[in-house]
Amino acid sequence: xxxxxxxxxxxxxxxxxxxxxxxxxxxxxxxxxxxxxxxxxxxxxxxxxxxxxxxxxxxxxxxxxxxxxxxxxxxxxxxxxxxxxxxxxxxxxxxxxxxxxxxxxxxxxxxxxxxxxxxxxxxxxxxxxxxxxxxxxxxxxxxxxxxxxxxxxxxxxxxxxxxxxxxxxxxxxxxxxxxxxxxxxxxxxxxxxxxxxxxxxxxxxxxxxxxxxxxxxxxxxxxxxxxxxxxxxxxxxxxxxxxxxxxxxxxxxxxxxxxxxxxxxxxxxxxxxxxxxxxxxxxxxxxxxxxxxxxxxxxxxxxxxxxxxxxxxxxxxxxxxxxxxxxxxxxxxxxxxxxxxxxxxxxxxxxxxxxxxxxxxxxxxxxxxxxxxxxxx
Numbered sequence: 001x002x003x004x005x006x007x008x009x010x011x012x013x014x015x016x017x018x019x020x021x022x023x024x025x026x027x028x029x030x031x032x033x034x035x036x037x038x039x040x041x042x043x044x045x046x047x048x049x050x051x052x053x054x055x056x057x058x059x060x061x062x063x064x065x066x067x068x069x070x071x072x073x074x075x076x077x078x079x080x081x082x083x084x085x086x087x088x089x090x091x092x093x094x095x096x097x098x099x100x101x102x103x104x105x106x107x108x109x110x111x112x113x114x115x116x117x118x119x120x121x122x123x124x125x126x127x128x129x130x131x132x133x134x135x136x137x138x139x140x141x142x143x144x145x146x147x148x149x150x151x152x153x154x155x156x157x158x159x160x161x162x163x164x165x166x167x168x169x170x171x172x173x174x175x176x177x178x179x180x181x182x183x184x185x186x187x188x189x190x191x192x193x194x195x196x197x198x199x200x201x202x203x204x205x206x207x208x209x210x211x212x213x214x215x216x217x218x219x220x221x222x223x224x225x226x227x228x229x230x231x232x233x234x235x236x237x238x239x240x241x242x243x244x245x246x247x248x249x250x251x252x253x254x255x256x257x258x259x260x261x262x263x264x265x266x267x268x269x270x271x272x273x274x275x276x277x278x279x280x281x282x283x284x285x286x287x288x289x290x291x292x293x294x295x296x297x298x299x300x301x302x303x304x305x306x307x308x309x310x311x312x313x314x315x316x317x318x319x320x321x322x323x324x325x326x327x328x329x330x331x332x333x334x335x336x337x338x339x340x341x342x343x344x345x346x347x348x349x350x351x352x353x354x355x356x357x358x359x360x361x362x363x364x365x366x367x368x369x370x371x372x373x374x375x376x377x
Contacts, residue, residue: 057197063187063190070180085172099161102155103158122152125166126154127152131150140154141159255330259355263324264324264350264354275316278319279316292305
């Protein structure tokens with residue numbers, strides 16, 4: 001991986017549209033790849049497979065409308081799912097309103113208002129919570145009781161309304177299930193297309209994630225070439241030109257592996273995340289000190305916060321100074337064996353891992369360096 005700004009610009013120019021949310025890819029009338037392909041032939045070649053994936057996607061507008069008519073944005077069933085559902089829900093709302101008015105009236109008319117606290121719900125039934133030691137001034141059914149929680153009394157006069165409310169809620173559940181069952185039947189008719197669309201969406205999501213990662217860490221498109229097998233020896237193909245870059249003098253020589261200024265991606269990511277987090281802490285502490293000075297709060301706490309701020313600034317300087325060290329990998333085409341030697345903790349293992357990750361990331365589309373020539377291992 002490399003931090004070169006030029007590589008980031010090249011990647012953004014070629015794959016800038018990949019940074020859009022996946023949901024936008026299939027939005028009607030918004031196909032970013034069409035505009036991008038007009039830029040140059042490279043963009044056309046890069047984005048053509050994605051364009052074909054998007055344009056080949058089969059989306060049933062009738063099914064989408066059916067789902068939108070039944071399911072709300074939060075996943076609940078809409079009132080418009082069926083006339084029966086709307087009627088039953090209106091009935092539930094009316095019964096709940098009548099029960100609420102009845103309970104309020106009982107509490108207001110009670111002889112000892114101090115003994116009556118509030119309206120409560122027990123197992124879906126509306127009741128009155130009595131917290132005092134005295135008995136209630138109305139007849140009712142004891143639903144639950146406790147020394148701390150008080151007694152839950154369902155007034156006799158509220159029993160018919162509670163029963164009717166329970167029945168109306170059951171009708172609502174049944175109407176919701178019927179609406180969902182009908183919608184399920186429609187979905188089953190389009191199940192094959194839905195599964196294909198899901199696979200295509202996953203593919204676009206993976207491409208988007210890789211492109212965003214490459215942009216975030218200033219990746220670039222490497223030169224990949226398949227080796228020719230001659231007499232059991234792997235030789236680099238010579239008919240494919242190397243990239244024209246700032247390292248033109250080096251790339252004139254045929255390389256089997258050419259990765260200048262390479263970083264281990266995990267080490268680079270960890271360093272940048274730590275630096276970003278520490279800078280955010282510095283900004284927060286600075287804003288807090290400014291706020292305390294404006295409102296004239298405790299000076300002692302401000303001094304302590306200022307001391308912590310100085311420490312965080314030192315930490316930022318250390319992180320900026322102790323940047324991960326890049327490694328240059330340049331293996332000539334005629335080289336068949338490479339021996340890496342050195343002391344313990346000298347970087348041999350991490351160097352090998354960096355080459356392996358660079359090759360793997362290039363193969364899956366996670367571009368990770370400014371100038372690369374990679375063999376496919």
